[in-house]
Amino acid sequence: MKENATKNNLMEKIVSLCKRRGFVFAGSEIYGGLAGTYDWGHFGLALKNNIKQSWWKKFVDNRRDMYGIDTAILMNSKVWEAAGHVTNFADSLDGKKFNTMLKTQVGAKKEEVAVSYLRPETAQGMFVNFKNTVDAFHPKLPFGMAQIGKAFRNEIAPRDFLFRQREFEQMEIEYFTREEDWEKYFEYWKGEMLEWMEEIGIDMGKIHELEVSDEDRAHYSKRTVDFEFDYPFGRKELFGLAYRTDFDLKNHKLDYIDEESAEKIIPHVIEPTFGVDRAMLVLLLSAYCEDEKGGEIRAHLKFKPSIAPVICAVSPLLKNKPELVEYANTKVFAPLKAEFGRVIWDDNGNIGKRYRRQDEIGTPFCIVIDFDTLTDNTVTVRDRDTGEQERIKVENLKSYIKEKI
Numbered sequence: 291m292k293e294n295a296t297k298n299n300l301m302e303k304i305v306s307l308c309k310r311r312g313f314v315f316a317g318s319e320i321y322g323g324l325a326g327t328y329d330w331g332h333f334g335l336a337l338k339n340n341i342k343q344s345w346w347k348k349f350v351d352n353r354r355d356m357y358g359i360d361t362a363i364l365m366n367s368k369v370w371e372a373a374g375h376v377t378n379f380a381d382s383l384d385g386k387k388f389n390t391m392l393k394t395q396v397g398a399k400k401e402e403v404a405v406s407y408l409r410p411e412t413a414q415g416m417f418v419n420f421k422n423t424v425d426a427f428h429p430k431l432p433f434g435m436a437q438i439g440k441a442f443r444n445e446i447a448p449r450d451f452l453f454r455q456r457e458f459e460q461m462e463i464e465y466f467t468r469e470e471d472w473e474k475y476f477e478y479w480k481g482e483m484l485e486w487m488e489e490i491g492i493d494m495g496k497i498h499e500l501e502v503s504d505e506d507r508a509h510y511s512k513r514t515v516d517f518e519f520d521y522p523f524g525r526k527e528l529f530g531l532a533y534r535t536d537f538d539l540k541n542h543k544l545d546y547i548d549e550e551s552a553e554k555i556i557p558h559v560i561e562p563t564f565g566v567d568r569a570m571l572v573l574l575l576s577a578y579c580e581d582e583k584g585g586e587i588r589a590h591l592k593f594k595p596s597i598a599p600v601i602c603a604v605s606p607l608l609k610n611k612p613e614l615v616e617y618a619n620t621k622v623f624a625p626l627k628a629e630f631g632r633v634i635w636d637d638n639g640n641i642g643k644r645y646r647r648q649d650e651i652g653t654p655f656c657i658v659i660d661f662d663t664l665t666d667n668t669v670t671v672r673d674r675d676t677g678e679q680e681r682i683k684v685e686n687l688k689s690y691i692k693e694k695i
């Protein structure tokens with residue numbers, strides 16, 4: 291039994307599985323690709339949406355002090371000048387500074403054309419809406435703003451599949467607090483981040499905290515802790531937590547007035563930041579397992595049911611038997627689909643092939659409707675992780691799955 295395969299070619303296996311099973315494709319592939327870009331297939335998108343929903347539920351919906359926002363990707367270039375990115379958001383290329391913001395232009399008429407940038411972080415969209423948020427919702431300190439959205443960086447060397455891309459997605463929180471409370475909330479958010487990582491099924495044994503040194507910290511940060519992961523290509527950053535001080539609000543000339551005391555202050559910011567694509571890569575790496583079944587190596591993705599792209603697959607044993615297809619469709623598939631949404635129909639190839647396909651998609655349960663079903667109203671439910679099969683009454687299927695997830 292080889293659980294959690296750690297072979298050197300693990301990345302190749304993941305990349306190939308992602309393409310074969312419709313998770314992730316190379317961007318612009320039929321034209322030779324565009325480095326650092328990827329396209330998302332049905333199951334990859336489902337997994338990505340589940341990651342984002344779980345994040346939003348924990349950090350926005352389940353809290354009273356968080357305000358969601360969705361801001362424009364194109365922003366006035368003055369935002370990036372004030373935020374220090376025009377000067378500082380750079381990498382080094384042959385010893386020279388190279389700004390990694392992707393530049394574009396806005397406006398059609400010559401006299402109207404203005405330089406703009408595709409945002410390299412979602413954070414600034416929140417900072418520039420700080421006053422709008424305070425005026426609209428009258429929040430008391432401490433409170434936060436949260437955003438999920440695309441970010442773009444002209445990375446010098448995009449590499450390692452989803453790890454370093456030029457177009458990717460971030461989930462960010464800017465948490466505004468009084469200066470004297472920053473250390474307390476820094477520790478608090480560290481705990482919240484770790485809790486969510488565990489909740490979605492990241493292999494916590496491979497997570498390490500790194501106190502980022504003065505010379506390696508971003509220009510806006512006074513303290514940063516990176517959560518690193520042991521990828522097959524080395525220990526590298528997964529998510530980050532930064533103390534951005536009052537750097538951004540001060541530079542945008544924004545402040546906060548306490549409604550009770552009329553005191554004017556510039557709040558300080560704790561920023562928990564998460565890359566969606568790295569979360570996805572790390573979940574794939576954490577979930578990938580191989581074991582031996584009947585002399586063959588079986589690959590499967592052990593996703594938690596709450597995050598898996600598909601909760602169950604419904605299969606009539608034979609697709610050319612109308613009585614099985616009819617039963618499977620009306621009595622099993624339709625009610626489960628209505629209840630769980632993430633349910634798929636799979637009648638392609640023999641049962642062994644269907645199981646192997648669903649194992650690679652990470653589907654926790656495969657339900658098969660056979661001739662016995664027609665007489666005793668029971669179906670076979672096969673467990674992805676153990677390969678074991680149980681006969682379950684059709685009327686109990688919903689509660690059986692609910693209990694398991």
Ligand code: GAP
Pocket residue numbers: 410411412413443445452453454455456458459460462527528529530561563564565566567568
């Ligand atoms: N607002 C703070 C900020 O943007 P960052 O550490 O530069 O901080 C945040 O980026 C997160 O975005 C990272 O922890 C990582 O998960 C993700 N990320 C950054 N660059 C990336 C890239 N080129 N490709 C994929 N994800 C990336």
